[in-house]
Amino acid sequence: xxxxxxxxxxxPAKRRMAQLVMLAFAVxxxxxxxxxxxxAMDGAIPSGMLTYGLSLGGLMLAAYLVLAKFAPWADPLILxxxxxxxxxxxxxxxxxxxxxxxxxxxxxxxxxTQLLWTLIGIVLFSVTLIFLRDQRALQxxxxxxxxxxxxxxxxxxxxxxxxxxxxxxxxxxIEGVAQLQPAEFAKLALVVFFAGxxxxxxxxxxxxxxxLLFIDLPRARDLGPVLITWGVSLGxxxxxxxxxxxxxxxxxxxxxxxxxxxxxxxxxxGILLFLGGAIMAGLLFDHVQMRWRAFNDPGNxxxxxxxxxxxxxxxxxxxxxxxxxxxxxLGQGHPELIPLAFSDFIFPATGEELGxxxxxxxxxxxxxxxxxxxxxxLAARDPFTKLLSVGLSFLLAWQIFIIVGGVTNLIPLxxxxxxxxxxxxxxxxxxxxxxxxxxxxxxAARRPPPQAIQNEGMTQVFQx
Amino acid sequence: xxxxxxxxxxxxxxAVLWFFVIAAVGVIRTDxxxxxxxxxxxxxxxxxxxxxxxxxxxxxxxxxxxVTGGPxxxxxxxxxxxxxxxxxxxxxxxxxxxxxASSRHARxxxxxxxxxxEDLGSTNGTYLDRSKVTRPTPVPLGVPIRVGKTVIExxx
Numbered sequence: 001x002x003x004x005x006x007x008x009x010x011x012p013a014k015r016r017m018a019q020l021v022m023l024a025f026a027v028x029x030x031x032x033x034x035x036x037x038x039x040a041m042d043g044a045i046p047s048g049m050l051t052y053g054l055s056l057g058g059l060m061l062a063a064y065l066v067l068a069k070f071a072p073w074a075d076p077l078i079l080x081x082x083x084x085x086x087x088x089x090x091x092x093x094x095x096x097x098x099x100x101x102x103x104x105x106x107x108x109x110x111x112x113t114q115l116l117w118t119l120i121g122i123v124l125f126s127v128t129l130i131f132l133r134d135q136r137a138l139q140x141x142x143x144x145x146x147x148x149x150x151x152x153x154x155x156x157x158x159x160x161x162x163x164x165x166x167x168x169x170x171x172x173x174i175e176g177v178a179q180l181q182p183a184e185f186a187k188l189a190l191v192v193f194f195a196g197x198x199x200x201x202x203x204x205x206x207x208x209x210x211x212l213l214f215i216d217l218p219r220a221r222d223l224g225p226v227l228i229t230w231g232v233s234l235g236x237x238x239x240x241x242x243x244x245x246x247x248x249x250x251x252x253x254x255x256x257x258x259x260x261x262x263x264x265x266x267x268x269x270g271i272l273l274f275l276g277g278a279i280m281a282g283l284l285f286d287h288v289q290m291r292w293r294a295f296n297d298p299g300n301x302x303x304x305x306x307x308x309x310x311x312x313x314x315x316x317x318x319x320x321x322x323x324x325x326x327x328x329x330l331g332q333g334h335p336e337l338i339p340l341a342f343s344d345f346i347f348p349a350t351g352e353e354l355g356x357x358x359x360x361x362x363x364x365x366x367x368x369x370x371x372x373x374x375x376x377x378l379a380a381r382d383p384f385t386k387l388l389s390v391g392l393s394f395l396l397a398w399q400i401f402i403i404v405g406g407v408t409n410l411i412p413l414x415x416x417x418x419x420x421x422x423x424x425x426x427x428x429x430x431x432x433x434x435x436x437x438x439x440x441x442x443x444a445a446r447r448p449p450p451q452a453i454q455n456e457g458m459t460q461v462f463q464x
Numbered sequence: 465x466x467x468x469x470x471x472x473x474x475x476x477x478x479a480v481l482w483f484f485v486i487a488a489v490g491v492i493r494t495d496x497x498x499x500x501x502x503x504x505x506x507x508x509x510x511x512x513x514x515x516x517x518x519x520x521x522x523x524x525x526x527x528x529x530x531v532t533g534g535p536x537x538x539x540x541x542x543x544x545x546x547x548x549x550x551x552x553x554x555x556x557x558x559x560x561x562x563x564x565a566s567s568r569h570a571r572x573x574x575x576x577x578x579x580x581x582e583d584l585g586s587t588n589g590t591y592l593d594r595s596k597v598t599r600p601t602p603v604p605l606g607v608p609i610r611v612g613k614t615v616i617e618x619x620x
Contacts, residue, residue: 329474
């Protein structure tokens with residue numbers, strides 16, 4: 001027995017040095033990108049490069065110090081990877097704002113606001129890490145989180161508080177002062193709720209039911225939660241005209257349900273419900289129908305020129321096409337021609353300047369972030385942490401799939417932000433909180449378990 | 465800025481971007497293939513100390529898991545390097561149909577020639593001899609582990 005006490009149980013190392021080096025690397029790449037933009041557009045290193053670079057570097061150093069203090073065992077890669085995509089987003093927004101053009105894509109891009117949001121994002125990241133010392137505390141708030149999520153979802157519908165911008169009623173705030181999209185935060189609360197709920201109920205959802213052909217059918221009354229989530233996401237679709245969030249929410253729930261129960265029948269039921277809802281929405285609502293037609297036949301001049309038609313989509317495709325394999329180079333393309341190039345369409349805008357090579361690198365970076373989350377889930381010791389980390393990673397992955405699939409015309413376009421890259425405060429803040437939660441959980445998963453007292457002959461341990 | 469310079473900058477930027485990705489994958493690689501606080505592979509420093517305890521523990525290493533009580537009494541499982549899960553779920557290594565067991569009840573895994581038992585948040589708990597397993601605990605040879613009505617032991 002004494003042998004065990006001598007040899008500590010091997011666990012992953014902290015790898016702080018690797019983290020710091022990767023973080024510095026990400027900041028240096030971002031600064032290089034700023035310099036590249038300036039050299040290409042004005043022939044000189046932009047005056048803002050040091051300001052932007054140093055403020056991003058300072059912010060990330062602060063985030064790193066908080067992480068090192070409050071989550072020392074956390075995964076070493078999550079923060080550097082996120083830093084790089086956030087930095088590249090800042091560069092693209094900066095680049096769009098530098099264009100001599102009166103197009104809205106150039107005039108509405110505001111790198112300073114986005115940097116400010118990044119700052120607030122880092123503050124929220126730190127606050128989450130400092131105050132949430134054990135992610136299992138969230139399990140006790142399962143139903144509170146569920147109620148909070150629903151409240152946030154419906155809050156834009158409240159008169160005076162809610163506002164309709166660009167045809168989607170998903171904002172709250174004071175006209176002209178500040179607006180937030182509560183749905184971005186609702187997603188996090190709902191994933192916490194799903195995780196807590198499924199941990200409690202997964203045995204009944206996984207075991208009860210009959211077997212029909214080769215799939216296990218659940219009992220009719222266990223369909224309740226699926227139907228409710230389906231109803232809620234249809235509600236978002238109908239009342240707020242927000243296709244993206246609706247798809248995001250339902251998809252995440254189905255994925256978590258499948259992971260919790262390991263039953264393929266839930267996925268089939270989910271897909272059937274989704275198809276039913278989508279067809280119904282397509283028949284009833286013009287804006288859904290328009291998206292479908294734009295997806296099917298984006299090159300048709302009639303659809304191209306229609307309001308809410310496929311012009312934006314086609315401009316994005318043209319941009320990626322003109323970028324080609326190696327891209328036009330930062331600052332040398334014309335991404336400002338794409339409507340909303342700084343928010344929903346930042347991905348094709350980046351594609352034009354960095355080409356397929358650059359887009360692939362960005363996608364691999366996203367994939368690595370998701371992989372770290374899934375890895376955390378595998379290493380986690382309790383079911384709630386497992387489900388929460390897999391849910392949050394899937395939320396991120398699904399969000400990237402929906403928007404990248406949308407702008408590349410793989411699936412119908414539904415407006416969603418590209419995580420960390422798009423201009424927009426709410427999404428950036430909620431994604432930084434998501435990363436803080438993942439970091440907290442990876443810290444818990446990688447932390448070595450407290451050593452049991454082995455020498456029982458000497459000490460008697462009572463546990464209650 | 466000449467075209468050529470810009471072209472070189474562009475290619476260099478993409479190369480650096482991919483170098484970042486490769487560096488990140490390198491960090492993950494060490495994570496997958498056993499970056500440990502005490503590295504076990506061929507390396508420097510701590511090496512000579514490591515191989516010594518290995519053969520020592522080999523001798524006392526259990527080879528079999530035997531069910532000594534409960535409905536599955538008499539079942540034996542040969543121990544390899546793979547972890548063993550015990551529970552009611554179909555994918556468990558030892559599937560117990562027992563109302564007192566949870567679907568994922570407990571896990572046994574080898575570590576440095578020791579087998580460690582860990583309770584997976586079961587309802588009724590896992591007992592090593594007579595004490596409840598609250599954290600991963602090494603299992604000595606011949607000490608009964610109780611999971612619901614099932615009792616298992618490690619043998620040579």
